[in-house]
Amino acid sequence: MKYKGQYLDIISTDPDMRRFYDWSCEVLADICKKENIKCVIHCHYMQSESSHLTDRNKRLETKHRIEEILTICPTVFLWEDTTQGIFSAINPYLLSEIVQPLNLSLNIDISHSFIALRGDNTALKKHLELYHHYADYFHLVDSYGVEHDSLPLGKGKVDWKMVKPFIKDTDFIFEIDLQDSYYLDCELMIESAQYYNEV
Numbered sequence: 001m002k003y004k005g006q007y008l009d010i011i012s013t014d015p016d017m018r019r020f021y022d023w024s025c026e027v028l029a030d031i032c033k034k035e036n037i038k039c040v041i042h043c044h045y046m047q048s049e050s051s052h053l054t055d056r057n058k059r060l061e062t063k064h065r066i067e068e069i070l071t072i073c074p075t076v077f078l079w080e081d082t083t084q085g086i087f088s089a090i091n092p093y094l095l096s097e098i099v100q101p102l103n104l105s106l107n108i109d110i111s112h113s114f115i116a117l118r119g120d121n122t123a124l125k126k127h128l129e130l131y132h133h134y135a136d137y138f139h140l141v142d143s144y145g146v147e148h149d150s151l152p153l154g155k156g157k158v159d160w161k162m163v164k165p166f167i168k169d170t171d172f173i174f175e176i177d178l179q180d181s182y183y184l185d186c187e188l189m190i191e192s193a194q195y196y197n198e199v
Contacts, residue, residue, distance in 0.1 A: 119145020
């Protein structure tokens with residue numbers, strides 16, 4: 001997630017970070033091909049440079065950089081949305097300028113989309129209507145829609161009854177913040193699964 005203490009950004013102005021991003025993608029792609037698996041990656045994180053950018057040149061630069069990464073291996077990466085900036089639900093051009101032209105395989109983090117859309121379930125529904133066709137994986141996480149809170153399902157404000165039909169048979173994980181730092185107690189994930197099955 002970080003290079004020298006800074007969150008990764010695919011269009012970072014730091015050339016060393018860019019090189020690290022490319023190198024790490026090559027390593028990950030090699031592992032994925034050997035193990036016949038896929039890997040979730042981020043274009044950028046919420047505290048990176050791209051989280052504060054929206055101008056067209058930077059959006060197109062992001063598209064170009066993703067194309068470069070796809071030349072490493074076009075099939076192993078699932079691109080995850082973040083909570084603000086270029087690769088987030090708040091960017092009205094994300095679909096038309098990046099996802100659609102590249103036919104990009106996505107990992108949609110429901111809480112990230114919800115936070116980017118300021119906790120608006122109506123906006124989240126519209127977002128999923130447009131993007132769920134590109135999703136090969138989901139992170140199911142609840143949120144109040146204000147900050148990155150990683151809540152168990154049913155503990156935030158996401159309308160899961162509305163969300164569930166968009167998931168259908170797509171693979172997913174309950175990626176919530178567990179209280180046990182060693183992840184030995186997964187009770188909150190089990191409770192989330194029970195909640196999801198009941199909505």
